[in-house]
Amino acid sequence: MEKGLKTNRRDFLKIAATAGGGLLIGFNWSGCDSPKMKVVSDEEVLNSALNFNSYLSISPTDHVVIYSPNPELGQNIKTSFPMIVAEELDVDWSKVRVQQAFLDTEKYDRQVTGGSGAMPHSWERLRTAGATARQMLMEAAAKRLGVSIDDLKTENGQVIHGSKKLTYGELANEAALGPVPENVKLKNINDFKIIGTPVKNVDNKAMFTGQPLYGLDIYREGMVHAMIQRPPFGMKLKSVDAEAAKKIKGVKDVVTFKENVAIIGEATWPLMKARKQLKVQYEPVDGKLESTAYHNQVFDDMLNTGKGDIKRQDGDVNAAFSTAAKVVKSEYQCPFLSHSPMEPMNFFAHVKADGVELVGPTQTPDRARNAAAEICGVSPDKVTVEMTRLGGGFGRRLRADFVEEAVELSKMLNAPVKLTWSREDDITGGAYRPAVKYRFEAALDSDNKLVGYKLRGVGINAGNCTRENNFPSGSVENLLIESLEYKSPITTNAWRAPITNFLAFAEQSFLDEVAEAAGKDPVAFRLELLDRAKSNPVGEIHYDIDRMKKVVETVAEKSGWGKKQGVSQGISVYFSHRSYVGQVAEARMVNGAPVLDKIYAVTDCGIVVNPTGADQQVRGGMVDGMGHAMFTNMTFTDGISDQKNFDSYRLIKMKEIPEIETHFIKNGIDPTGLGEPALPPTGGAIANAIYKASGKRVRNQPFMEQEEMKNVKLGDPA
């Protein structure tokens, strides 16, 4: 693990500014050595910068330690957040050392990774943190040199007055003693030197040499290992025979809590072996156990006769449909999905007499802390949470179920516990992307104008499965959007781009169907709707029409829409998490089968902080969206998923990826989310391209298990 920082209050001065979110800037002023030109180890810098609870500290060695408060799960926040602080501080990036902050709700707010919200939330806070420190350094320099602050400038970690240069390390002590300025001036975005340049992941070296970084890499003196056998959904524990399991060498104990059976041991392997010897019987909590065939029936029954929760109603849909020249109607369905990050769920908990120590991968450290506090009956300030790097999350680690389990066990056993979920636990362990079915209907008048639009969605444990104020709402006079929910014991949770990860595919496919029925080009049809929303808006509109239009036009231009011979293109555009992404997929027919070659993506996420990271998020989101749309199925028999590991729970592989070309709109708007927005449009772009190439319209996921998709070849590695 990264070394936890020591606190020594004699050695640093903490200066609190109140700008919005409890911003704290601390300067180290411990050592008074003059800066030397030498390679300084991370350890030396961190040890000399005896300071956390802040965004940054400056060491006399001229190094800047920048703390990244949000959990890092691959969205690259641990690199892009510090870039923003360093930019406004005006420091050489090579002098920056990044440290993952612990949970500290007094010093930071929103230490959460979810909703693609970190960047829009923190953009101004991080800039202000850097700019405030810079201003204080300049004031100290002005005082020391006896000059006006207006005659000073900064560059690469130095304050400059004519030929005189003072380094930040030299000034840190005096600067820290000065008053904290308010309303500091932020840089003009055209003057950015770090933001907008490709900065490599700060954990690269550690990741590529196998250093301990992740939750599963935590090993503590005296800890015991634990694994848990959990009941299928809708069942409870009836009996446990642990005789044989307890005989496995390395197993210390078998305990039960709630509906769980936990095996405790000295290492991981004995637990895995012992689980196979465990004889556990379950019984239904009440009534029947759920299976996929039953869910299919529920979907149809509820779509046909269920009373929907009306989410949005514009105009008079009944009139529009009864007088329509043409009506288009289609249904789309998706299965449950497991998040299945490569690092299975795990957590370390140590319940002690005076508090609780938690270490591990969580997207919501505050939730983890509160859960532990409640279980142990202590106040949350007695719980510390150290966030490790997360081996993926995709929303699964927003929950605290695995933290609660580790805490329960540590409390019960009076020992530090490392809880490990097996891959099978992870895939069968719930909190899935909900299974959803949609019914879309569109009414066209005799001029092929879209005059009526209906969406009715049923989600299993997803009562809010429509996004009623999203496109095409605002562009259609008569519109009705209804949502229905079926309550199931199968647990569901946010899964990367919640709801829109499937809704976008369904809606963008359906709009293609409507465009075809209207005899219109899919791009022209979308632009026509956007123009109508602009010139004659209907009701509330929660998306920016101009930004969406720009993305549609740009992706059409970049992909040479409609200008290519022998290539079938499909477009999809979606607004989610404050960002706009348009995609065009290309397919060709080869020996009677559609081959998916390439996808173009145009993203408007405002200012791109880190181009290499942004390209990764878009690409990763698209591969994720494509993989799950094409391959991944999750079916249920009697309350448990039939797929239990990667042999049957099918993730996309290298062979199956098409070429991807990414572009970003330059508009200088403050950055918006990027961890999720590229995922939703991908399924629709692919499905629309495949339809154009083959005439086969696929409406259910995963595509490859649908009749229409036999003989489809993916990617083109050559």
Next chain:
Amino acid sequence: MANYKLQINGKSYEVDVDEDTPLLWVLRDNLGLVGTKYSCGIAQCGACTVHINDEAVRSCVLPISAVKDDKVTTIEGLSEKGDHPVQQAWEEVDVAQCGYCQAGQIMTAAALLKKNAAPSDEEIVEGMNANICRCGTYHRIKEAVKLASAKTK
């Protein structure tokens, strides 16, 4: 329980474990070499890939009793300073997102290049296809293998 003498990353180790204990868990739980990752436990994802005498092997299904005096290399021992051409290429291409699978990807790529220093695009895809990356860094993995190949020449 039995005593096993192991040759890992050029060093000798001795462990007392059951004979069916997979090498993965000996590395992680007994020897503190945690760079080799657990993800599926059934040789389906490649996160646990190590080298046994230069061959890429899934350590999650390799019982310790089968290792004998074979030379084991893990990500920690791929190079002394973390500067193996594959590691350099991974850094230059900035391959990782969450990074959890990347040690296994790197070990697979290094073994591939050892056998075939200049693989074609198809050979790279064929060689790397069994390693899953849930974040979808496949394009960059492909690019980094090519770059590593160029560096090795």
